[in-house]
Amino acid sequence: MRIVCPFCGERELGEFTYLGDAKPARPAADAGEDAVFDYVYLRDNVAGAMSEHWYHGGGCRAWLKVTRNTLTHEISAVEPAAGVGAAKVGA
Amino acid sequence: MAEFSWEVRSPLERALVAGPYGVRGDAGVSLTEIRSFDLIQVMARRGKAADMAEAARARFGVAAPDAPKAVGTPDATLIWSGPDQFFVLSKAGKHSIEAVGSAFAGSASLSDQSHARVLTSVSGTKARAMLAKLTSIDLHQGAFPIGAAAATSMDHTSVTLWRGDDRDGQAVFNLLVFATFAESLWHTMLDAAAEYGVNIGHSDEL
């Protein structure tokens, strides 16, 4: 597999580490235990296009949000993970 | 009171044996370690990328690279190292962290990496053939022109790679490697280059 890092360009799989589904957001500090349980343990386990977190640790160390089809491994979009552009906010 | 010597020692000091290596005859690959340099990592503060770029221009006369590129100035090279961050590579304390610090005050955080990396240049007619065993990046003339840079991995080890100006009509690839991995990767490089014949050396010149 090859992932087009929005910062570095196309790179091979070995430079990246996988985390998982990028859809669930970390619940707010005052969210209840159920919400956190859901975030930590339950998965949609999508069969098809899925938005995922990958880390370009073997490259620019950016966390990425990759849209990838779990049936075909085809990648349709890659963008910086939420907030990776933080340094750009307000710039 | 004892007399102390604070001699700096390159992580490659023992592994690097200057002279020919591998197959005899004309060396297809030259490996040169550059031993003395300052290396600063500059990382923009949140929302201050533009300020950082401006500060870089003020200090170095060129904008900080905002894409994987290496930009040369007469006394420093600015090398992209990730989103909103870059390295300043220089010599003789001119752009040491002490010297550069105030230039980026408020716009960027600085981290001294002068001792954290080993710098090697790879050139020769077989440099690309040898590097093809180590990097998954396409180093073809059209894909990786002079000034191109990459934060990438070799042999599962993070490196920063950029192409300098050609020397004697041959491409020159510069490689920053983490210091504690350097000896190991050095041996891997020698293995990869041995079949082409290698000329090993070190230099204090960038």
Place this chain on the structure above:
Amino acid sequence: MKYSIFSLARAALSGHKNWQRTWRDATPKDRYDVVIIGGGGHGLATAWFLASEFGIKNVAVLEKGWIGSGNAGRNTTIIRSNYGLPGNTGFYELSMKLWERMEQDLNYNTMVSQRGVINLYHSDAQRDAYARRGNTMRINGIDAELLDLAAVRKMMPFLNFDNARFPVQGGLLQRRGGTARHDAVVWGYAHAASALGVDIIQNCEVTGFTRDANGKVTGVETSRGRIGAGKVGMAVAGSSSRVAAMAGLRLPIESHVLQAFVSEAIKPLLPGVMTFGAGHFYVSQSDKGGLVFGGDIDGYNSYAQRGNLPVMEDVCEGGMALMPMIGRVRLLRQWGGIMDMSMDGSPIIDKSSVDGLYLNAGWCYGGFKATPGSGLVFAHLLARDTPHKEAEKFRLDRFQRGAMIDEKGQGAQPNLH
């Protein structure tokens, strides 16, 4: 027809024209007491235990393709019970004991071969972890031996002892571990279950559940029509999330691809199953002569049933690091299976929150060795509505309670288990 050397010799005289189907080719009935979704090893074993152990014979096993087409047919055939945590230890030993009598139970030679499983260690820390695990096994009445370097050298003189990056220091050996012929396990259970009246229905894909007014599952919709059921059991590793979703459930499971490899057939070279402790690699040699390799999962969610090069290289690097004598042996075939990776690396066998629907899922890459045990405890759950005592810790609510069974200590990140 009972299988034996005598029936075989008799059949030879008639040119083998009289053999019957190994299992009946059943057409679906309107209703069964129990419908099992998934004609893999676990589903078929469950059906057989329901019929043989619990007297429930009005059972159907529904398989969307051909039986054994999932992970039962694409694993590395290893059996062992060398687990270290309460919950796993007893269960896998129950399974091991069932392996030891499987051929006689089923009248089918599944080639259970107890040639030993050794986990090599390369550091003091690994040795200590294996000592802890081996002692757990012994306390549970399971065989385990901690071998030192000399003992490993004697047993496997061909390992790289002299110039290894991470030299072998010893190993944890379970002599009763080994391998079994994976396809034969499927066929054997199908053969025996079918003989007891279980209907095995291939090319029958479940497309939905039928529910009554209270939400209780009353049957399944399939590509071959609606089939009523008193209870429905799911044993569809790799597809658990997708099938459960039809009943509105979300599971603590991700689907990941695990590759396996086999070399060309060569004359006997390796004694048993070996696991490399300084990389991700394990190997055994099949009866046919191929070296069967496995390693880590590829590491990202996938239903593609095929892997990528980095893991293949990683496995071969481990192989060469451990035994450089295999350098010139050639890799023949590469394949991938879809693992039901749970959040703690251990399985889930429980009633679901939907009345009438029972789960058998989350086997990660340990499913094959669990086959007979899984069949027995799942049949128990389906028949009695209470967990078998060796499956009491495999409850679905353990994640809510914080009672994970996490052998690797990796937490809720399935690709690290």
Place this chain on the structure above:
Amino acid sequence: MVGGPQTHRLSNGGLIDRSAPLSFRFDGKTFVGYQGDTLASALVANGVKLVGRSFKYHRPRGILTAGSEEPNALVELRTGARREPNTKATTAELYEGLEAASQNRWPSLRHDFMAVNQLFAPIFVAGFYYKTFMWPAKFWEAIYEPAIRRAAGLGRAAGIADPDHYDKAWAHCDVLIAGSGPAGLAAALAAGRSGARVILCEEDFALGGRLLADGGTIDRLPAADWISRTLAELAALPDIRIMTRTTLFGVYDGGTHGAIERVNDHLPSPPEQQVRQRLWRIVAKRCVVAAGAIERPIVFAGNDTPGVMMASAMRTYVTRYAATPARRVALFTNNEDGWRTVETALDAGLQIAAVIDARAEVSPAHRSLASKGGFTVLNGSVSGVEGGKDGVKKISVSMTGGARAEVEADGLAVSGGWNPAVGLTSYHRGRPKWRGDIAAFVPDGAPPGMVAAGAANGDFGLGACLREGFAAGASAARDAGRNRKAGAAPVAEDEAYSLTPLWHVAGKGKAFVDYQHDVTASDVELAQREGFESVEHLKRYTTLGMATDQGKTSNIAGLAIMAAVSGKSIPETGTTIYRPPYVPVAIGAFAGHHRDETFHATRLTPSHHWAVEQGAVFVDTGLWKRAQWYPRAGEKDWLDSVTREVKAVRGGVGFCDVSTLGKIDVHGPDAGAFLDRVYINTFSNLAVGKARYGLMLREDGLVYDDGTTSRLAEDHYFLTTTTAKAGLVMQHLEFCRQVLFPELDVQLTSVSDQWAQFSIAGPKTRDLLKEIVDPAEDLSNEGFPFMGAREVALRGGIKARLFRISFSGEMAFEISVPARYGEALVRNLMLAGKQFGVTPYGTEALGVMRVEKGHVAGPELNGTTTAADLGLGKMMSTKKDFIGRVMAGREALVAPDRQVVVGIKPTDKARRLRSGAHIIPKGQTPGPDNDQGYVTSVCFSPTLDQWIGLGLVERGRERIGEIVHAHDPLRGEDYDVELCNPVFYDPDGGRQRG
């Protein structure tokens, strides 16, 4: 010249170099061949027909094909450590001194004892072993299985380390082409002229594919001339790379392809500094598969007799190698293409015994060829072959209409038609589709960017191959963004290819579908009878297609027979899933240089070479080499050395390289707030110039890592991690920074390699430091109190960071200098510390002192423990949110009966304690219900003069003082131990604060 004459070599012709004779040995006998031969062609030229024995029945086998699809002619090539089992004679290039041996026979190929298996053949049908060998159960491992194992397998692996080297490399191109036949070369021309970067892989050592054997006229040139002209044009283009001896074996996601280059297999051994083989990962924007087609056998009785050969292979041997597999040849064909073999044989002066053509009609041209050549054309099928080890003797023919005929011949060429090589195009689980006109499967659902052309796509005519290849090359280049004009395609005529499908001829005797696995037509029928109708069941039950050729010559015939007996069509029956690699690939090549000491990279600490000089013993910690202890003369074992080192520290001063700890610079105005969220305790209120121990959890509430973090400036923290988790914590923190908390202004950099860091510990630490630190620095307890952290100047001008932290429980500092000063620092410490008896210590002594002090480390931070389990529950802030806070509160994680860290010491002071021993209440018989925990870490404590340890024990901290049982059945040990305070040494901490 050694060896006899090459009895079956034509006097001229062939692409062999007659000026370069090569002698070689097969089964101990010496022969001569030529440069340009394969082992198979050289054996053919020497009249050798018998080359192997089959897998199950040990039937004599000859050479069936001339390529990588060969199922029969497998040999052990080379000897000693270089012995390679199952090597296809048909692809092994001949070299001077080549040694090969037949396999799977005893005592010799001609007289194979195991051929008695043929007597049991009536019992040894498909799947027989599933029905027997079950009684008594114990006999399986003891008797049946070893016998089966010995009989199975083919060749023998060397059994000793492979002496050759391998490497791996990457390549990149616009258009990748598999195969250098007419379609492949035309594709390369088109893509190259369009301006594309092209890589063409050819598994053979010669370029041209079928053109090498079948010739033809292209652009009005003889094929050989056209090949030369084309190669010259390609050579003149800027970015064309042609790789011979290179097989494209797989296609992976993102346009990554696997290829194996046999760099030096054509030589006795690789030249100095060169590898045997190289694994290529080729990244291509587009791929044109021009891998050709594989001629398929017809299943009939005796079709495995040596001398029965694929018709196209026979042409290859005659034309390309000038070697004659037979002198009197019969042809059995069901298609037009097979007839070419007759033309070739006649041209070479061979006799044609007869042509058996299964089709109703034979073309007038062939009729006249028959009358000219003086042979008969029999309309019918071969129903049996007589012969044996020495080859074909007589062929029985069932004529259309029922008559029978016999033909005497010493060779039978067979053509059942052609199957496109659909492997590569099917590796992404695409299923090929059936094309009725050629009765073959053609590619469908190829991986993205891949297209088949020519014979690989089912279009067999020369003209079509050129047209399709050229078009595919041009369009691939266009898709890759290369748009220059490709010019005109090469032109050739299209030959007719009329075929009447024929898979199986009924007859008496074994008719083989899968030669290598001895699967017969009746095995397929039996499988169907027993319900193994699915092609995947068929494959698994009979082992059809699972041999080293992966069924290249057998799969389609097998499923055609299954289709016939189950009353379905071939496309309804379907194919099995195609699996890479296309040809078997040496495991060594996949490993490359990652073996032996270079299996993984090695990380060296700044003091490594100094420690080597000191004679240190090293331990692997992850990728690191760390000094484990420093033996001295007179010490009898490691324990002596470690005990000395511990005593030296506790009584004086010692130092240890701790540079392996992960070190992270945390910058920015929100650095404190950030750390508050990732640690369970608070860092935003840490004063500048102070350090604090921190513990971080995973989001599931269990402990992830620990370490000390110092505040060096208002907006700058220096965080340390454990050695094991350094990289993972960095990744985790980046996730927190970039994804979870993007609103915080914080920057992270790893500075692990920037700083050489040493722990200096012992009551004389301050004395030693005073020698080395600038006298102006205040190191007094007031000036530099416990948990202080700041930059100091050293004598001689350099700057260092000093942290007053202690892992050993002694008065201690950690000192950091830029890494290239690390070795100088060590030497200076030795120099300055001589007067205090300064002692370097390794990781063992470090470990002893941390156990004595009750500090938790890896064995306790095992991913299943909570902060409270470690005795650190009180650190969890209740005033803020942090990662893992909520899940840490789950019932089972706060249950009172959890196993928690406690000290453990044997009641018998002379007793050695071992990690991994379990804790059982005293007086009880060990069992699953009273297994209350285990010993996690142990050491011999020189301070207490006994073995001590830490353990995780149920309710451990409530039970301090209780005597329990350490149960260690693995090592046959059982003894009493006392549960005690885990802090064995200086529990009130006076020493480290003093």
